[in-house]
Amino acid sequence: MGFKPFPPHGGSGPRIREIPLRMVLPNLVTVLAICAGLSGIRLAFEARFETAVAMVLFAAFLDGIDGRLARMMKATSKFGAQMDSLADIVNFGVAPALVLYAFMLDRAGSPGWIAALLFAIACGLRLARFNVLDEDLERPAWQSEYFVGVPAPAGAVLVMLPIYLAFIGAYEPSRMAAFVASGFTILAAFLLVSRIPVYSGKKLRVARDRVMPLILVVALFLLLLFSYPWQTLSAGVLAYLLFLPLSARAYLRRTQIEEAKAADAPVADDKPGETPEI
Template structure:
């Protein structure tokens, strides 16, 4: 008797038929689905005026959506199906959910300009993700440039764009109409950073010396405890620190580009070996 559902084939058409799928192959897709559920739940909670819980759900969605691909690669469970699903989930969790939450909380005070800012942020996030997918397939890109993102990555943009909400939660600002216009401008700024060509260091090539591992673990544990105990203060300071880091990253990229050009020029001037 035929089953009502099509068999799940993680390797796509043309691959071997698998009757029993290992759990490790399904786990990354389950995490992606949970991330979508968290992002959409954040939108619902925002329109129910439960803003703190809504922001937490959006942050959880961004976190889950940011680690599902890494878990898939660690488990050797990558698949075309998972890659396509992850791409579709990214626009929801990094673009639509943060935009609607910040609109429901702050940008609606600015009227139509606030809605336009929210729309442009979501669109910019989609463009950023599409460009990332294209650059990820570019085989002609110099290896050292892979150490830098082109533009602010979408997960970071989702966390950064909600900075005004964090500031309201800690009582640093008053959520009035004027602040709504300020938040609209800030949202447009983050949207521009997403689609810009600003080089942002990825940190993927950082290697930790053996004698620094334990202090690093202690520092990460301290950050997590601060995040749990003082979430909005910690997030505010983290976002401000990240914004300060962006011009430093661009300057480091410029220095690296000049160094690579000098190396290429020096190599071109050397006589060919016999």
Template sequence: MAGPFAPFDQHGGGGPRIREIPLRLMVPNIITVLAVCAGLTGIRLAFENEVETAVIMVLIAAFLDAVDGRVARAFKATSKFGAEMDSLADIVNFGAAPALVLYAYILDKAGAIGWIAALLFAIACVLRLARFNVMLEDGGRPAWQADYFVGVPAPAGAALVMLPIYLGFLGFTPDRGVAFAACAYTVIVAFLMVSRLPVYSGKSSGSRVRRELVMPLMLGVVFYVLLLVSYPWQTMTVSAFAYMVFLVFSVRAYSCRAQKEDAATEDGAGSL
């Protein structure tokens, strides 16, 4: 006898029905669910005045959200269901959670303006993610432009927007004046996310590393992790400022690349 609900279809229809789903197909989805749990827990902790733990939970959610896709590809467990769930989880982890944690910590001191700033950031994250999903299906972009994000990525935006919290942990007093400055900063980050700013993604480097760079890269990653564990808020503050500088170089690199591609196109058209 058929039940009231249709059987769960891991792959979104169109193929043969799988009666037993392998565990490896579930691992990426479990990681995504854990990321959402971490983000929502961060919101709860922020409103319970445990802001430091709340920020850590949001950063953990961002890390898990960044890992699930790679795990899915490594396990050959990608699916339409997982992709859709990951997109919805990004709204919580990179939009709602950072905005509400920031609001609970400092933006609420600015009254309604603080709430408006938090809403604008969350909405900007939703718009950014929607545009990203649409652009994945756009086959008309030149191949070299795939090396660049359009606008600041949502994970980076989530880490950037919490800079006022990092500074607060370092001793800056979160008073009303700082709250209004934090509102302006939040709106700026929201604008960067929905802007057309080209941000280098590093996809052109692929998944391979040159032999002579393996040891320095491993040492650098270990050094950064040790700094993050030993001096978390100093490291996150420096990382946020370093990323802002990186944006400037990213725009310059994109401009130079665009000029070279235009020149190559003109030379090719002239030779015909």
């Protein structure tokens, strides 16, 4: 007995719809970010460290704008969201950890490799928690102004501080320095998965009379970044570390204010002039 003939391929299946170019462009940026991050890893193992770090930072930049580009072009999709999450793990977790390992952590032996693995794992956990909190509709609106733990892009820039300092000649890479860098990498991993509230600045509003000075400050920072990249990055990371306790303090104050407002607010079910039953 012979088999029944198969229907021709595509004969009865759904027709493939044409996809606008604006829907594809954010995904292309995401793919380009992955290519930049993986290229940074290759350059690091070829001992071309300055270019490797630049590629990782470029990957982090692209990975940070693809979502905003999709929202601006009204091209968001579930596929793009999943693609972006996978790219985040590569560009913010794996690439910085391996570049740092190739530059210095390998001199520490197994502890250096363990530190690199912990950072990559912590980045994955951080991104998973972010996706879960982003879907939490019961979370108070004001808490959305804060990240829970250091965000993954900032962690990627932060963990490479030992490389920046070595580039400007702050110290000479050695086995002892590798152990210190391993400890710093573990600290960066802890900051990623911690519960430290970090102000995001997403809803920050700038007064009209301060727009021009702000533009001037941003322009100055970019000029310093292009002229003195490693010094500027080092100073920026140190300033960010000092900013973390200030952010946690501001969150604590805001929590106290919101709890006081909730305690003073009248109960909605109570009628005027009546005392609620206890």
